[in-house]
Amino acid sequence: MNEELKYQTIKLLVDTNGNKKTAALRIGCSLRHINRLISGYRKTGKSFFVHGNQGRQPAHTVDSETKQLIIDLYRTRYYGTNFQHFQELLGEHEAIQVSISVVRSALASAFILSPKACRITKKNLKKQLEAMQQSTTSKKQSAAITASILAIEDAHPRRPRCAFFGEMLQMDASLHHWFGDEKSQLHIAVDDATNTIVGAYFDRQETLNGYYHILHQILNNHGIPYMFFTDRRTVFEYKQKKSPSLEGDTFTQFGYACKQLGIDIKTSSVPQAKGRVERMFQTLQSRLPFELQLAGATTLEQANEFLNSYIKKFNAQFALAIDHTKSVFELQPNPEKINLTLAVLSNRKVDNGHCIRFNNRYFRLLDAKGLPVYHYKGTSGMVIQAFDQSLFFCVGKIVYVLDEIPKHEQTSKNFDFVQPVKKPRKRYIPPMSHPWKQASFERYVNKQAHRFDLPDLNF
Incomplete structure (x- = not known):
């Protein structure tokens, strides 16, 4: 726009032999620069007003292939990480050394928002996509825009909490650098009604042993719950058509133990369906590693021992008040029955x-x-x-x-x-x-x- 304004002003000045001071005020420059513009216009015409860097890419520009590779890696391998963490992972595992602004602009071109994006950012991008959808005539492009709009919308649909304590316990495990140099799995069970962590246990992998320890804590401290809500992992549901051994068939083991206790198991392949436990992991990942570091926990035994005291402190700060008159936990079985059932x-x-x-x-x-x-x-x-x-x-x-x-x-x-x-x-x-x-x-x-x-x- 500035180049077009300068061209039209100088052209009118030369054609009408107008006042140079008026032209200088309009453009915002000196008389000496007006004379320089008039000289250039008479020599080369309109092309004199085009900036010399127009059409040229800066020396530090990231090529389009690298940007597309960043988009593909985020969609396939690192989906769900925040952009700062994703930029660190690119340098560590993919040998792609780029700045956070490059990552942000590349993903924004594909209408991918950070998991930490605020509501106003989501709202503005949604308006932009809806305007593009109304102007496009391609069905394929319209379908892609619709998918982007659905991805921007709230991933955790709101629903009321359960009415009773123990009515539904959401259970899952999270792989993270909780302590030490290696990643480990933190197994937890969260009550849907009160947001109370009723069981927690560290293990190297997400296995039957971790969930058995959680169930052991629940039975000893609270009693028999009504239902577990979990994801469809091999601990709870078949994934392979032929199990190598019966003791490796973890769904049968955990399911049979729950059947003897009268506990229902509900599963879902959608992580957003059990938003309470997913949100709980987000809070724990930002707090618990530092607490374990301060406590000097470097082994599984030390970490699990620390959990016993930390979970009580955590529940006192974040859990809702428990109304014991609305608890549906059945009476705790005796220790012998718990030992034999698990x-x-x-x-x-x-x-x-x-x-x-x-x-x-x-x-x-x-x-x-x-x-x-x-x-x-x-x-x-x-x-x-x-x-x-x-x-x-x-x-x-x-x-x-x-x-x-x-x-x-x-x-x-x-x-x-x-x-x-x-x-x-x-x-x-x-x-x-x-x-x-x-x-x-x-x-x-x-x-x-x-x-x-x-x-x-x-x-």
Whole structure:
């Protein structure tokens, strides 16, 4: 616009032999510069007013291929990170050294907003996209603009909280640099009604062990909840059509334990459906790593010990007041039932040495009097690993204790002259009123297999 104004002013001045002072006031320059413009106009015409850098890219300009690569990487590999973190990841993992302004402008050209964008930014971009959608005639472009508008809108649809404490617990795990040099998974369970963290546990991976520890905390501190709301991970639902082993089939293990306690499990593949726990992780990621650093926690054991005191402090600050008259938690089971319910079940067969092999160790079967029991080779049964790591073996309707066979004898009959007198020690065996009967577990496994169109898991 400035170039066009200068051209029209000088052209009119030359054509009409007008007043140079008036032209200088209009353009905002001196008389000497007016004479310079008149001389240039007479020599080259209109092209004299075009800036010399027009059409040229600055030396530090990022090429279009790099910008497109940044957009593709964000959409495929790093989606959901904030722009500052994304810029750091590009330099660390992709060898793309660019400034934050380049990242922001590249993603803005593809109508991608930062997860931390404020409401007014989303509102302005939405208006811009709606104006573009009204002016375009291409159906393909219109569909792409519609998808961008939906992505800008609020990802967490608002809904009222549950009415009762314990009515729904949202459960998930987050991989993050919580402590030390390696990433770890923080498993938590959040009550939907009060926003209270009712269970938390660190582990290296998102596994059955982490969720069992959360459930153990819930049962001991509060009782039996009505429902769990989780994502569709292998801990809760099948993803592979053939499970390599029954103890690796974590959905069956956790689901069977919840079935015995009467807890419903609801799953969803949409992270925004369980916004309470997702938002809780956002708060914890900005606070908990610094708290662990100040506490000097560098191992899993230290971090889990610190969680016991920190979660109480965190709930006191962020959780809503609990109205105990509106709690739907059932009474806590006794410690023995909790220990036996949170068990890992796996099928095994008796070998030709009348033993069971489990976790690369051999075990013999003992009855309640501590005497060994022998079964034929190939007799199938179910190994029951309780929460406190004690082992039992169920054959039909009978439960035995598993006693590990050492690799070497502790004493020698030939060289130890004083032989200790060993009497069979009575062993505790839980009653069969507990619902781990082998037939009951097999029915549950096959029911899950038919639900997800899998072959029957024969024992």
